[in-house]
Amino acid sequence: MGRLSKIPRKWLMLIYGGIGILAILIIANILVNRIIQHTVGEKLQHLSPQLKISYSSIKSNLFTSSLALSNLTIVYTPDNSKHQHSVHFPAVKLSGINLLTMLFHRTLSINNLKLSNGEINLDRYLMNRKDTAPMQLLAQVPFKSIAVNHLQLSTFQVLEDHQLLLRGNLGIDDININDLKDAFTTGNFHFGVVKSNLSDINYALPNAYHTLMVKQLTIDSRQGLLEIDSLQLLPQYSKADFFRKTGNQPLFVESSVAGISIHNFDIRQLFDKKLVAGKIVLSYPVLNIYSEATPVKQSSLFIDFRKMLAAIRTDSLRMRRSSIAYETTSGAQLALHNDMEMNKLDIRITDSLPRIHFKTLTCALTDIHATLPGSRQNLLIKQLNIDREGTLQATSLRITPQYNKMEMGQKSGHQVDVVDATISGITISKLDVSQCLQQKLVAEQIWIKESNFYIFRDRRLPRLSRYKPLPVAALKDIPIDIRVQHFKLSTSTLLYEEFPKDKLQTGVLRFEKLQLSLAPFINHPTPSDPDHMELTMEGAIMGSGSIKAAIYMPFAPGKDYNVNGTIDNLDVTSLNPSAENLGNFHVESGLLNHLAFQFSFNDEKASGKVVGEYHNLVLDKLKGQQKKIAKFPSFMLKHVIIPKNKDKSLPVDHRTGIIDYKFDHTRALSFYLLKSLLSGIEASFTFGFLLPK
Structure with a gap:
């Protein structure tokens, strides 16, 4: 007491005042923290009747502007149904909370938001029905907007119907939601750098009966890099049971990619269902497709794929050592291996099929195996x-x-x-x-x-x-x-x-x-095209x-086709391999010096003429399987029907035959042309009608 009496009075007043102020601040901090904790607890409990929120403790610190929740659990149950989403984080910490913007601008501004060791359980039924109630819940939050300098989800996992969907870490900088009552469009929702490392992705595509599996996915938006290690797309049933158990889904797909690298990509475009990148590289992709020959309906897998990829644009798409196999239930097959590169690729989805545009394409396919349908x-x-x-x-x-x-x-x-x-x-x-x-x-x-x-x-x-x-x-x-x-x-x-x-x-x-x-x-x-096509052969x-x-093949319907041609210097005996077995006659000798033919044909008949010149033509008619000479028909061929020689000394009309042949639409065009030509040759002989048929 003696020592205190020696201290000047003014200093004592300062010490006592400081202690008093400190005590007041401590008490105020405790009271304010209690108020904050109580207010936050009340707000969380009464945020929505569809939300059940629980926690073991709430701690706040007025001096550090921080708030921490332990064992936070949020259960979302819409419409009093049995289906629900749930979120559990053992530790949630908000630091750097700006109280002034919260009070005066109704903006929740946070420097750091960290959620650790979380587990998110999603209900497949609610996911498939595209429930919009979660967006409505945000509109009930007592803030107009949200700004988070850095969001960190550490060691979290996502499950769907209690089956692992993915696990990993995620960090996002500069998150801004301007108006919680509006949709998350690019004008209302902004974010900066994204870094994530996700693994064990196991996603069942809705209504497609296929599962997408990814071993690891890494994103670093600062470097514009997305990398996927080991991607697989697998059907949920065996090939033998797939079409029966899936309600006749027409596409059974087994696919894998050893690695995918996407460079210089704009992650913001992904939220608009667009993939815009400088370069995409697929390493060792394998695609095996098995489909029904005549599908009764369109594949849900194809529909989902079309909806997911509203647009793809990249300066370069490269596939390294790909392997593609396609097979139908009818037996049609296609198999190939290739290296491929596309430049300035732009895929835009229409109501039917993707419209794919690119500036250049290079590819090297090897060992292509296909079965021609039917x-x-x-x-x-x-x-x-x-x-x-x-x-x-x-x-x-x-x-x-x-x-x-x-x-x-x-x-x-x-x-x-x-x-x-x-x-x-x-x-x-x-x-x-x-x-x-x-x-x-x-x-x-x-x-x-x-x-x-x-x-x-x-x-x-x-x-x-x-x-x-x-x-x-x-x-x-x-x-x-x-x-x-x-x-x-x-x-x-x-x-x-x-x-x-x-x-x-x-x-x-x-x-x-x-x-x-x-x-x-x-x-x-x-x-604007020519009026016909010209086919020439020799x-x-x-x-x-x-x-x-x-x-001459005209494009206009109803116009006649025209044929002009010649046969020159043909040793007629060379025709015996076909004449003996197909025509039942044998050529002893003969040289066709020149045969000119000119005729037109349409859907009904062929009309025209042939003019021939030959020497020493001798034919025998054959009979029986032993190809014996039929004496009387052979005598008629040699002495009555077919003259031995027809040369230029004869008048042209004696060497001319009229083509008049009716078209049989059940026969091939080659048969029509050959029969038309033979009808003219037959007519060139005086008694050609007596030729054996």
């Missing part, structure tokens, strides 16, 4: 490349039957053309690849290089009597829009083998040095002589 024929392509100039190069193509030539028709139950072809290469120049994705084939030229074609038909089987239109009408029925300036086939070989209806041996017809040209190649002409028949022909 034909039991396989297509194999060793390599297919597309460069930036739109040049498509395909090499080493094979078309092969799935069964041997006799079984093919037996499997079908009727006559079919069995094709076995080897094509050295195909080049399509100035191909508009972007148009291909819109079912349009637009190019300068299609060039099929040296090839060998083998076709077999078994005439012993029943023939289908289906209507076959003329070429232009048939092309118009193709749904793909074809616009090619020039189509050509380089020197090739065509071997046609036929098993006659009443024979024990096949007959063969071979065309060598076959070349073909078609200009233009258009199936849906416009008024080759050698059975290794002898030459045949040349040109066919």
Whole structure:
């Protein structure tokens, strides 16, 4: 007491005053904190009857402007139903709360919001019905707007119906919601840098019966980088049970991607369902699709995919070492491996299919395997490349039957053309690849290089009597829009083998040095296009002589097709392999020096003429399976029906035959043209009507 008496009175007053002020502040802090805690608790309890909020404790600090909640649990139950969402965080801390903006501007301004070790349980039923009540709840918050400098979710996990959906960490800077009563549009909702590391993503796509699984997903918006490690899309049922258990969903998909890197992307665009990036790289993507041949409804998987990707725009899309396989329940198949790069890619979703636009595309496909639909024929392509100039190069193509030539028709139950072809290469120049994705084939030229074609038909089987239109009408029925300036086939070989209806041996017809040209190649002409296509071809028949022909094919319906051509220097004995087994006659000798043909044809008949010149033509009529000479018919052929020589010394009208042949629409065009030509040759003989049929 003596010591205190020595302290000046004014200093004592300051000390006592300071202690008093400190005591008042401590008491005020306790009281204010109690008020804050009570007010926050009251607000949380009465925020909405649809929300049940509980916590073990609330702590606040007026000096540090912080608020901490322990064991915060929020349960959202709309409409008094059994379905609910729930959120639980053992620790929630708000620091740097700006009380002035809260009081005077009704803005909840927080420097840091940290939620630790949280668990979010979502109800699939509420998610699928797209419940909008959570947005309405925000409108009941006693704030007009929210501003958070930094939000950190540490070690949280999200579950759907108590099954893990994802886990990880998430940090977002500069969050601003201008008006809680408005929708979260780009004008009302802003955020800055996003950094996240998510793992074990396991998301069942609604109504699609497929699950999306991601091992790890990392986002760093400051660097504009999104990386995905190991993505899988898996069906929820086996291939054998999928269509039955999913209500005839027509798409069964198994897919995986080893890694996806998205560079220079704008994360804000993701909230508008747009993916805008500088570069997208997919490493080792594998896509296996199995679908119903005639689906009864559109795939929900495709619909969801279309809705998710409202637009994709990127300067570069690259697929590295991809593998794609497609199969239908009818047996049609497609398999390929490729490297691909697209530049300036822009995918915009329409009401039907995606409209994909890009500036350039390069790709290298290898080992393409496909089954041609409805034909039991396989297509194999060793390599297919597309460069930036739109040049498509395909090499080493094979078309092969799935069964041997006799079984093919037996499997079908009727006559079919069995094709076995080897094509050295195909080049399509100035191909508009972007148009291909819109079912349009637009190019300068299609060039099929040296090839060998083998076709077999078994005439012993029943023939289908289906209507076959003329070429232009048939092309118009193709749904793909074809616009090619020039189509050509380089020197090739065509071997046609036929098993006659009443024979024990096949007959063969071979065309060598076959070349073909078609200009233009258009199936849906416009008024500005030429009025016709011109088809020219040439080759050698059975290794002898030459045949040349040109066919005028008009676009206008009702106009006649015109055919002009010649056959020169044909050794007629070379036709014996087909004549003996298909026509029942044998050629002893003969040289067809020149045969000119000119005729027109339409949907009803062919009309025109042939003018021929030949020497030393001697034919024998055959009978029986042993190919014995029928003496009387052979005598008639040699001495009455077919003169041995017809040369230029004879008047032209004696070497002319009139073509008048009725069109059978159940026959192929090649049959129509050949029969028209033969009818003129038959008519060129005085007694041609006596020729054996």
